[in-house]
Amino acid sequence: MSNRFQAPRGTQDVLPDAQPYWAAVNQAILEVTRLFGFRRIDTPMFEPAALFEKGSGDTTDVVEKEMYVFEDRGGETLALTPEGTPAICRAYLEHGMASWPQPVRLYTTHPMFRYDRPQKGRYRQHTQFDCEVIGSASPLVDAEVIELLWRLHQRLGLRNLEVRLASIDDPAPRRAYVERLKDYYRPNLDRLSEDSRRRFDRNPLRLLDSKDERDQPYKDAAPKLIDHLSPEAAAHQQVVQDALAAAGIPYRMDPLLVRGLDYYNRTVFEIVPTDDERAQGTIGGGGRYDGLVEILGGPHTPAMGFGSGIERIILEMQRNEVAVDEPERPPVYVVHKAEGAHRKVVELAGELRARGIAVTVGEGDRSMKAQLRGANSSGARIAIILGEDELAAGTAVVKDLTEVGGGQVTVPFGDLAATVAARLGSA
RNA sequence: GCGGGCGUAGCGUAGCGGUUAACGCGUCUGGUUGUGGCCCAGAAGAUCGAGGGUUCGAACCCCUCCGCUCGCCCCA
Structure with missing residues (x-):
């Protein structure tokens, strides 16, 4: 690891x-x-x-x-x-x-x-x-x-x-104040914490900010910068x-x-x-x-x-559990399972994207079941299914994923983009 | 830079000296003939942060390092 x-x-x-x-x-x-x-x-x-x-x-x-x-x-x-x-x-x-x-x-x-x-x-x-x-x-x-x-x-x-x-x-009046502050702390220097003794030389303003127990007694009576502007x-x-x-x-x-x-x-x-x-x-x-x-x-x-x-x-x-907008996942998922379908898949996905519709293309070497599982968990609202029969017939299945057992229709390639666009538009 | 706590599969955890390290979620594959969500089955995935030591034997004890975390210093 x-x-x-x-x-x-x-x-x-x-x-x-x-x-x-x-x-x-x-x-x-x-x-x-x-x-x-x-x-x-x-x-x-x-x-x-x-x-x-x-x-x-x-x-x-x-x-x-x-x-x-x-x-x-x-x-x-x-x-x-x-x-x-x-x-x-x-x-x-x-x-x-x-x-x-x-x-x-x-x-x-x-x-x-x-x-x-x-x-x-x-x-x-x-x-x-x-x-x-x-x-x-x-x-x-x-x-x-x-x-x-x-x-x-x-x-x-x-x-x-x-x-x-x-x-x-x-800077100039601040330097004058810092001298005043150091005058206040100087008599008690050896009773302060190590950190504060270091602050005395390096950054006296920090003396007032100390969290150490030993420094607390001196803080209240110390001159404050805001009072000496x-x-x-x-x-x-x-x-x-x-x-x-x-x-x-x-x-x-x-x-x-x-x-x-x-x-x-x-x-x-x-x-x-x-x-x-x-x-x-x-x-x-x-x-x-x-x-x-x-x-x-x-x-x-x-x-x-x-x-x-x-x-x-x-x-x-x-x-504070502030809610933020999640970016939308592609509403369309292309499931394909057919020898030689790759050209058509790329064409159809391209057509949809040209219309501004986001598309995820499934893994064609996985089973249709696996691809549909992927479609479901991706949050897609529509699955396009392109199998052997569809490829031969020049059609694709448009399946509704928004509900369990959602219906599906078969449309010719030429009508696919318009059908999907209409579905997404009305949904 | 100083002090404390923690570190087991992608994530969350169990195991705390003794056979092949467990569970949940997640992932993948199936549940016959091309169809998701629930359910069921199976699989993959961890040299137990790394290195060294103690021991017949270490995820479990010790040391060093790395990382995370809490406090200090300081800062956004």
């Missing part, structure tokens, strides 16, 4: 039974992005590794320990895309989108690769639905982008979700909240919300299930990243966006 090939760790095959979920999500994405005026972009599956080192931040986990980096035969250092935003910003600059009408609203669905330890809902290859609005500093854009993602989930029948919202301010960020935040309220989006302020990428400023948000305690519950998140385009060598260009994990959306749909 394990001598056989297996899909690489953390990857998965999307089998036919799961495809209807993907189709439903993709369809909903198409509709919701249309309603909000977004246009699709597709970027390559790999990019220069430096794009993410610069863009996402070279001390972030995503870049530091999760990137699939490789050197190609020409010596280029490339990375399989670990996240979408820097790639889209790269395309924005590369194609001079700054000279398009601003802001530019783009979306995509794109495979993402992270060398991480797999868990349910966390895969080494996953697919993100990404939306980015580049070239606007308006807080209304923040709210609109959040609303878009919220509407997507609504459209997919997901309830029990909530938006968690925070502002992490702009710069006047500009606070005003921005207020408009975002007003707009969300006006849009009817339920949200909850989460002073502990921290995102893992360096480029965010001001608005950050996540959409999470309210009734699932799993660690990998977050199904989408994003925020404002006014500094990123500049970091990548462009002009100062404010922007806002999110990434949403389609695999996680689908897990939520399945957990």
Whole structure:
């Protein structure tokens, strides 16, 4: 068994039974992005590794320990895309989108690769639905982008979700806050968990997010970023909240919300299930990243966006038992059992398909019984039977499969397509 | 990267030291002379995740690896 090939760790095959979920999500994405005026972009599956080192931040986990980096035969250092935003910003600059009408609203669905330890809902290859609005500093854009993602989930029948919202301010005031936070924690440093002592140096904002027992006593009295926003960020935040309220989006302020990428400023948000305690519950998140385009060598260009994990959306749909449309199976199944019938079978199937009727051709080397069993389990509504007698007479049997002991009629080849079409039309 | 649980035919499970590894679903073939769904019969399909060890003997005990899973880190 394990001598056989297996899909690489953390990857998965999307089998036919799961495809209807993907189709439903993709369809909903198409509709919701249309309603909000977004246009699709597709970027390559790999990019220069430096794009993410610069863009996402070279001390972030995503870049530091999760990137699939490789050197190609020409010596280029490339990375399989670990996240979408820097790639889209790269395309924005590369194609001079700054000279398009601003802001530019783009979306995509794109495979993402992270060398991480797999868990349910966390895969080494996953697919993100990404939306980015580049070239606007308006807080209304923040709210609109959040609303878009919220509407997507609504459209997919997901309830029990909530938006968690925070502002992490702009870089300079945030640095001032972080110093304040470190001052608060510093005296108690040796009573904190090992993880938190590490966070103190590497990512102090995470201190407030600790789940370790030993860290709990210090959390309540710690200064919260949301209470120390710069006047500009606070005003921005207020408009975002007003707009969300006006849009009817339920949200909850989460002073502990921290995102893992360096480029965010001001608005950050996540959409999470309210009734699932799993660690990998977050199904989408994003925020404002006014500094990123500049970091990548462009002009100062404010922007806002999110990434949403389609695999996680689908897990939520399945957990909530959301019904999805199954694609229709071919309504016609051709049973054939006659020496030399193959030409006629192909002709007749072709005629039906030309009329837009889907056809499954049976296995002529199996018994008629076996083929009819196949017809039945395929879900076909009509079986066309072509045996020795019919072939000799230039006719075919049209048999109704929709009920037990369904009737059948014999028609000349010339009338077959019309007869079948009429039956399907009226049924 | 750290810690816990699990791994038996395509799927779901039983067996937990001792002859040819069992059951359900599914698949295939039949139930006479060319006709499906229910029913009946039969067949195929598993070197019991892989490799090594303990033992007279291992699916069952031990070790390593692989995979899945839960928690942590982190993230979608």
